[in-house]
Amino acid sequence: MPKDSARPALHDRGCPAWSITCPVPEPGAEPCMRACTGEQVRPKVLIWLLLILLLCCLFSLGPVFTYSVGNMVFLHASDPAVVRDVCLSVSPDELGKSSYMKVTHHPLFGDGILKSNGDAWARQRKLIAPEFFPDKVKGMVDLMVDSARALVCSWEARVARTDGGAMELTVDDDFRTYSGDVISRTCFGSSYVKGKRIFAMIRELQKTVSRPNLLAEMTGLRFLPTRSNREAWRLNRRVRRLILDVVRESGEADGGNNLLNAMLRSGQAEAGVGVAAAEDFVVDNCKNIYFAGYETTAVTAAWCMMLLALHPEWQRRVRDEAREALAGGGALDLSSLQRMKQLTMVIQETLRLYPAGSVVSRQALRELTLGGVRVPKGVNIYVPVSTVHLDAELWGSHAREFDPERFAARPQLHSYLPFGAGARTCLGQGFAMAELKVLLSFLLFRFEAALSSDYLHSPVLRLTVEPEHGVRLVLRSVRPNGES
Ligand code: HEM
Numbered sequence: 001m002p003k004d005s006a007r008p009a010l011h012d013r014g015c016p017a018w019s020i021t022c023p024v025p026e027p028g029a030e031p032c033m034r035a036c037t038g039e040q041v042r043p044k045v046l047i048w049l050l051l052i053l054l055l056c057c058l059f060s061l062g063p064v065f066t067y068s069v070g071n072m073v074f075l076h077a078s079d080p081a082v083v084r085d086v087c088l089s090v091s092p093d094e095l096g097k098s099s100y101m102k103v104t105h106h107p108l109f110g111d112g113i114l115k116s117n118g119d120a121w122a123r124q125r126k127l128i129a130p131e132f133f134p135d136k137v138k139g140m141v142d143l144m145v146d147s148a149r150a151l152v153c154s155w156e157a158r159v160a161r162t163d164g165g166a167m168e169l170t171v172d173d174d175f176r177t178y179s180g181d182v183i184s185r186t187c188f189g190s191s192y193v194k195g196k197r198i199f200a201m202i203r204e205l206q207k208t209v210s211r212p213n214l215l216a217e218m219t220g221l222r223f224l225p226t227r228s229n230r231e232a233w234r235l236n237r238r239v240r241r242l243i244l245d246v247v248r249e250s251g252e253a254d255g256g257n258n259l260l261n262a263m264l265r266s267g268q269a270e271a272g273v274g275v276a277a278a279e280d281f282v283v284d285n286c287k288n289i290y291f292a293g294y295e296t297t298a299v300t301a302a303w304c305m306m307l308l309a310l311h312p313e314w315q316r317r318v319r320d321e322a323r324e325a326l327a328g329g330g331a332l333d334l335s336s337l338q339r340m341k342q343l344t345m346v347i348q349e350t351l352r353l354y355p356a357g358s359v360v361s362r363q364a365l366r367e368l369t370l371g372g373v374r375v376p377k378g379v380n381i382y383v384p385v386s387t388v389h390l391d392a393e394l395w396g397s398h399a400r401e402f403d404p405e406r407f408a409a410r411p412q413l414h415s416y417l418p419f420g421a422g423a424r425t426c427l428g429q430g431f432a433m434a435e436l437k438v439l440l441s442f443l444l445f446r447f448e449a450a451l452s453s454d455y456l457h458s459p460v461l462r463l464t465v466e467p468e469h470g471v472r473l474v475l476r477s478v479r480p481n482g483e484s
Contacts, residue, residue: 063387064079073378075373077383078383078384079371081370083383086362086421089421089422092122093365095364095423097114100380102115107235108205108236110283110287110288111284112287113288128262137431137434138333144438145442148438152442155167155446155475165476166474166475166477171471175302176298178439182297186259186431187258188258195290198242198290199290201242206291207462208235267282295356296356299354299356300354301436303350304436305473307349308346308449309449309451311402318342318440319445321341321342322440322441325339325441334434337441343441347437347440348407348416351419352416352418355386355417355418355465358386358461360417360421361380361382363381364377364379383417388414388415389417446478447477449473449474451474
């Protein structure tokens, strides 16, 4: 039961590493600036120092500056002209993914689509992209609805068991279950029960590889048996075994028309390169899709609910829209989802304030000019997404406020990058929007949400920007006609 249904004050525990740059959830509330104590300090000191350094550079050097780490050169750019040129660069020969971090991230991504370049990337993109074209997504909406319905039913059962018809819960893990279930069913033809252990291990791998590992990055010595390397290798071996199990089961089944089968066919076509290489191809890309489609969507759904809980007026608007679509037991399909304008704007605004991908990173694969800046081959380019998304010159003086209405008009290309930029833009964005809309419309149709007084606002960077302590909500059932 909620202790207090009034809007909560901003807590100052948790010391968000991101609170300098992140918008605070409650207008007028003080951002958390209290020093952390105890265990939390150590891992965050580095992040704080880095942020302070970057902010000093930003204020003293402007929106384009370079720095070096060892022999690696970084171009940090939030200048609109540079960002626009990064967005417009669609040739895979110009900009690729940075080889920096490839070492540390290798157990998680291998040589899959997210981190590869050149021909290897083009081949994988050509194989995977069609699986997320609108006509394919259209056929996946029913599976998304099944997963959302399962979640809503379980919450309804829990609310029914409470005295006051309301319950308090942290939503993040349930949202991970939902996105895991959706991705397992739609892309891999398996249910979340099978995928569950894979996701749990991918999450562990994510935490392990997102710990700073400067030594490996600077020396390239990813083979050193440090504690975190050994942990990452162990998890990687287990993920590989589990994925190959799913692959085997899928091979024994009907060989349906999903992403996994497309990858298998392509892997088999490469049989000339050897069984191990063909297996690597399938395993690496499965890991990439599990990661790309799992964390990002779940975290975005959690931020959406946090913002809607803080803004009841928008919650009401989205609920009205969901009622219209679901009235009389109506079924959701891609066109009814596309008609949900209020919800679309809420998701877009959430992704502006809390972009799951905090940075668009590239490496110049040849010398080129971006926004009038000459960039030699090999330079790493960092576009800090939150800096761009909160720039008052691009978004107006209320850039830090939640105002979905700003998306009534299409934003300029270089001012909005939640799904990345140029040739490497997210190929699951249509799928992700459909998945988020199904979940949020089902939830708001059945529940009214308020932020719990125990909620701690603490966005942290763990490859994605996520709520460190989760999003804790108070949920109250609403009837389809609007009664509580
Ligand atoms: C709200 C959810 C999501 C967000 C915010 C998001 C964001 C991103 C971002 C920022 C990138 C990097 C783009 C760049 O470097 O320019 C990316 C790439 C990618 N995303 Fe997503 N994504 C989401 C959901 C999904 C889903 C559901 C899938 C698939 C099931 C997916 C598949 C991919 C793939 C395969 C790439 C690599 C594209 C390439 O390198 O060619 N994403 N995504």
